[in-house]
Amino acid sequence: MSERTGRAARLAELSRELGAVTALLHGRLAERLGLSPTAYKCLDLVSRAPAPLSAGEIAEGVGLSTGAVTGVLDRLEEAGHVVRVADPDDRRRVRVRLAPSPVPAGTVEALAPVTEELVGTYGDAELAVIEDYCLRMISAVREAIDAGDERGLGAPRGGVARRPVGRRVVSRRAALPHLRGSRAPGGQ
Numbered sequence: 001m002s003e004r005t006g007r008a009a010r011l012a013e014l015s016r017e018l019g020a021v022t023a024l025l026h027g028r029l030a031e032r033l034g035l036s037p038t039a040y041k042c043l044d045l046v047s048r049a050p051a052p053l054s055a056g057e058i059a060e061g062v063g064l065s066t067g068a069v070t071g072v073l074d075r076l077e078e079a080g081h082v083v084r085v086a087d088p089d090d091r092r093r094v095r096v097r098l099a100p101s102p103v104p105a106g107t108v109e110a111l112a113p114v115t116e117e118l119v120g121t122y123g124d125a126e127l128a129v130i131e132d133y134c135l136r137m138i139s140a141v142r143e144a145i146d147a148g149d150e151r152g153l154g155a156p157r158g159g160v161a162r163r164p165v166g167r168r169v170v171s172r173r174a175a176l177p178h179l180r181g182s183r184a185p186g187g188q
């Protein structure tokens with residue numbers, strides 16, 4: 001095995017490990033907030049959006065039906081995490097944004113100082129490569145999700161795809177273009 005092949009295999013393994021510990025972190029944060037993993041995913045999506053989202057956008061972003069998301073949003077609103085606001089373009093619709101009170105301490109934002117310190121250890125050229133890798137991996141994972149049945153993802157060993165009850169199969173690439181991994185302002 002060449003050094004490059006070995007490095008690529010190691011990077012693939014580290015990417016999987018990063019995904020696993022990130023999923024564990026999000027699970028723990030959901031527990032700390034008293035939320036289900038699904039409710040936490042919805043809250044996280046709303047918190048990262050630059051503008052209030054419709055229930056349909058949230059449903060598309062987390063891969064649920066709008067009916068299921070409506071129930072989750074009811075619980076998040078009751079807990080004081082989100083508020084529904086009138087859609088300025090269509091008064092018949094509502095959008096969802098974070099509630100005025102901040103999300104309790106101990107959420108992902110608690111990692112900001114650690115992230116800032118770690119980023120400070122890299123030069124601009126290194127950060128550009130890391131950013132490029134992350135963006136490409138996000139895109140590759142989204143493509144794998146979108147092409148799931150064709151690649152065998154989500155299908156049991158027998159090859160017959162199962163469709164989860166109460167969930168829609170959706171294209172996350174079509175959802176929320178501002179969350180699709182576009183480069184930050186000033187990036188290339």
